[in-house]
Amino acid sequence: MYFNNNIIIKTNQTLKTMTKKTQMMFVFIFALFCNVNAQAQEAKELSEGLIGYWPFDGGSTTAKDHSPNGNNGTVNGDPEYIEGHSGKAGDLAINFDGEDDSVTTEVSLLNDLEELTLSFWMNMPEQQTGNRKGLIGQNDAVEYGMISPTSMQYWTPAGNISVDFGPTTDDWTHVAVVVNSEGFKVYAGGDIIGETSGGGPVSSADTFNMGGDGVFDATGNNFLGSLDDVAVYNVALSDQDIADLASGAAVPILRQVPLIPDLIAYWPFDGDLADKVGNNDGEAQGTEDISYDDGQFGQGIALDGVDQFVQTPVENEETFDFQDETGFSISAWYRVDEFTKSWQALIAKGEGNRWRIHRRGGEGQLTGNGGSGDVPGATGDVNDGEIHHLVLVSDPENEQVRFYADGELVSEGGAPAIQSNDNPMMIGENPDARGRTWGGLIDDVGVFNRPITDDEVALIYNGGNGNPLMVGGVIIPKPKVKLAGSMSGFSVELTDDENGSTVDAAGVSATFDGVALEVTTAKADGVTTFSYETTGLLEAGTEHFVVLTVKDTEGATHTIEKSFKVKPYTVVDAGSRAGDSLKGESGIVATITQISSGQNVGSLHGNNTANAEKAFNGWGNDPETEEAYLNEADPDSFEGWSYYPVLVPVVNFDQDGGVQGNFNSNNGYDDEYIPNIPGWGDSTDGIVGEFTALLELKKGAYKLGVNSDDGFKATIGANFTDL
Template identity: 20%
Template sequence: MKSKLLALFLLCCGPFVHAQIPTNGLLYNFKFDGTPTSEAGTNTFTSNSTISYTSNRFGNANRAIAKVYGQLISTNLTNLPTVNESRSVSVWIKPSEVNADNIIFTYGTGSGTQIYGASFNPTTVYNFTYSSNVSASSTMQVNGWKHVVVTYNTTNSQSSIYINGVLVNQGNIGLNTFATNFYLGSLLNNPTSSHFSGAYDDMLIYNRALTAAEVTLIYNDGIPPANVTVAEYNFNNTYNNINGNTPFSSNAGTSFVADRNGNAASALNIVNSGSTASIPNLPYGNAARTISFWAKVNTMQSPYNMTFSYGQSSTSNACGGSFRDNRVEFFGFANNTFGSSTNTVNTWYYFTYVYDGTNAKIYKNGQLLSTAQLQWNTLNNNDIFKLGIGVGGEVSFNGAIDDLKVYNYALQDTQISNLYNYNSLTAPQLPIVNTITKKPAAINATLYAELNGNGSAITSVVVKYGTISNALTSQQNAISISGNYFGAIINGLLENTIYYYKLEITNAEGTTTTTTDSFTTGTKQTIGEYSFDATYASLAANQPFVSNAGTGFTSDRNGNANAALNLTNGNTLAQITGLPIDGSTRTVSLWVKYNAVPNGAYPFSYGGILTDMAFACVNYSNALDFVSFSNGFSVPQTVPANEWNHFVFTYDGTTVRIYRNGTLIGSNAFNLFTAFDDNTFYLGSFTGSGTFNGAIDDLKIYNYPITAAEVTGLYVNNSLTNQNFENQSSLRVYPNPAQDVITIEGQYPIQMVEVSTLQGQLVLTSNQNQIDVSGLDSGMYIIKTVDAERNVFVNKVIVK
């Protein structure tokens, strides 16, 4: 039974190596074998009439483009060399007529040195621009094939002309080519001016000047058969190949079963019946080849379990494969080789058979089992390729086959390994991680990743994290900040805790997972606190705001002289170490009074000037806004002049909240990535731009989001604690609900009373202990009371 043969993955770089065309700098390869499309499938010539084909220089039908008078054939080749870049154009031509001027090709624009092309007349070939040309003597005959190559070398401005592989002249021309529309046989887009009629074949375009040896190689050997996949079958519930044709035969012994990954009906099952297909262009003679596939047996038969075969059943005239319990065989018919290997029933194996014209190699699961020097001369048997049958018709296979591939060249070890691991000749182009930057804060952390999609768009970036390095059970999606620069804000963390993390970055070809790293969170703390009691410095007597012509001090909200910062159409800044940046949590609290109704005034700001990289407050006559640069949200608010208001802005890693006079007035979700600006914090401007006319007091900055109760505490007591809110033991407000007059009684005389809506709008002020509320709309109001001892009380009352 030595005649058993197998289907094969044809392989690379076999006996045609001597005829390999130069590929270095090859931009476009048009064979014109019945198609106007390049070999890469990326560019196609179009025409103002139907493109037809004729025989090539070897007499093969429909293997060359036929061009006639008045026909415009062109395409846009975006990678064409332009300006004065080096280039080469190689093409076979057969003119059907020879006139006084016959354009072979042109591209560029129609003036001076901006056009580049080649042409001929009965005695001369030209490489030209409108300003200069190089010519070479050559007799051009009707219906005779000639190989023409023109090159240009930018280093010496030298143009070279080759005819039939021979250099016939060189000279200097000036080039400044523009535009990339490439025309066959016409002067740019004029199909009747200096036109060419005849045939074109095998055109190559390079981004460098070919050498004389390379031109000769192309001429003598032509374009060898490319390394191609002859056939590919995935057997996903179909007998056809992946192009939907050339089916394997179905019979009573064939069906579809689950593949190696458990996918139903995704492998071909053959029960001692075999299956055949007629596959054109199989490698014959001693041509290089590779056959690759997955296989398993349902029962281990002896002496063979034939997986594939093709050729004829005579010595060395076949090609096939088989395996048994202790070996894998590669057959040429009576001239065979094998590799020892243990194989078991119901186990999928990946077999690859390679022949390079001399050496026959057997691979299993991506690893080389054996190599033998064999002289084979595989003969064509009507292109019949068999699965589960020997070349002589021997049937001895009960099992399944999947992902069959046949190549016309000998695959390399790396390619075979890739097929085994990825079902692809090349390893997937997974995302590349350039840098990862970690920015932990007190109760959250920001991670930045600079990534490279490696030829594909990045579709997702996921951060897996946790407090145990091998149990990263939590996750957070990162978002694109700019291009392939991603950021993730991880919230809900504990203070002073080590967290472990890794990133999973996915593109169309797969996922890259980083190694596990860690960061440690910090402590919640006050970053900066300023009372502005006749000083620009913080309460810690450092990091002062800058004094300038527009700054000074004025009375605070309680009437204390020189106890608030005054800005007279000016602004100021301070360097405050540890400002919350990136996506870290934060709070900014301050009191604000405008000398005039605001219209785009910035009480504070810091950060950068790109989207979501700033943290700022801006006030208009009818709105209070949060701004993160090119993003933000607005809360309708009336802010009168000469009235103190308490503003608090918090960010918890997901949501920005705005409070006015102790009341939440607006919120919105954000992914903030506040930029570091040398720890610069601005008052009265947006990162240094603009001025402010008013007063600011009691600025407080925290690296965490304070609670609503703490906001109230700051509003009432200028402290995070709020001991006097609704403190009825020292202050009484009655009746409640009220309809006409509210009476306020306390231990000390009343100094100031303010009545505000829940939205923070001030509606009444008084220094008496009885307040007439009869003119107010029904609803709930906030009454803020300051007594003679500077005690502050806040009460909620209902007005009927």
């Protein structure tokens, strides 16, 4: 609600209870903030003209093409994946057996190219047995391989070149061919080892393949040895470019490697639903298109909580069954925008003895399941609009399921065997209990095929700054951003990153809905702040966009896009001001009436809040006895019904005075009995109460809330309902 004058208002609330524990408290709910930590990368990348790139890091039967063309290859035979040429964690290479192993694509990649560069790493510890062993190429167009056990050849219908090349004694060698109008150059280890004139564009109907089966001949010619980082360009790279590729000073694409080993699936959700490690690209589900919002790193998916979720491929569902003894781990960053239903699923394979991470019933915390029985939920209330991190670890060897919240181990349970099902893993939904869709942000989801350790969880969480699960190059975190928007404008907090950006307070600019703003910032203790107030109120339900341009003290410029929606509100004008005659003592007036089966004076009444509310409204007598209902909460009411108001300083009541709800003795708010309960009949049932107060509020926006486990209604302003 928004007050356009300094006014005093009167509020009231009706509370209904029967036999349930009841607690109420007036609370102020302030705007929620979203913590965003993004990343940027700087490294030398040779991606211009890249039309195919197969790093072979997926370790599966599909060789993903990481170029923009996405011409994935099919892995034939049963090649072994081995440590890649760099020796870094997560860098794999493919090892062919020389018999029936190969990688084939479905595209004639090398047709009609004026310029061409082929770049790859090879390891050939053994001499080839026979001639014409294919490395990479397209039959009858461009072919490159071991033409003999000691000679390598680049061949096209327009010309060819052969160079001496033998076994590499179990060492990796970078090999390249560059073709332009002047002819061919062949490189090994960054140096030119052969060149000739001639050549020109060629074509064929065959497809581009690696390791044989379509190089030098349509089938066969399989290579014995290993390949890594095969790259194809439709431009001629320079001598220095080739030297940089060979020395590791440059890469075709700034390729990232896993932060932690044994990462088998990874969805960063930076503008798409692709699995950057495996072959489990997500498919968007829902009536509306899934949108993207600022995540912990870059972007994340923003799900509407209605019917949106991401489904992984059905054909790969066994990947996530985890029935063996090795265990597994799930890592994700998330934000709750709104809990709207019980058991809302963050990530799930199913119910029962399948695994899942979800809201714990109707509570404000999350829990995980790694077999049967939930791990006790201990995340605390995460319905706060902030980005949080969680990890679920199933550890069969130690017979444990561990649950981590924001870097800390918060809960443990037993780890019975996981059962399989035929359902695909879903992000934002439970395949065994549909309709439990997530409402909020999900970012940087990773699946490991082993239990990760406490230290590895801490590495991912990184003190709250986080580390993405795939890393590479130089990571420069953007400043953390908090945006709070309302019907009257917004405020921004930019917090310096300990390991990254220090904000230059004089270098901050912003636009609001595309219009440039005059920004005046202040900075204290590493936090840069500014705010903007609109000339009029923004319409309820509208969405507004803020684009921040932030310079840091190192000279880097970061662009951060944020948005907020204006929630429903009511304008209360000066006519709602209460007169001075209504002012009295400080406090809240509590008026309680009770009708319960425990009455023993006058007529007996059932446990019926409807009758209690009728009596409260002065609606007459008990129709059965034609006598007035008795107010058990009034110690003087033994005939006829009466009001019995009591002045209380705070409303935090339970019908039994027990420890209930979010405000209780455990956090410094002792529960009190509802005034005059139990009544003179010693019952705690059949209660209706009204709480009224005058509030003195300055002009501005306020959000008032009621926390109760039973029914209530609240009114405000000049026409409030006073029962």
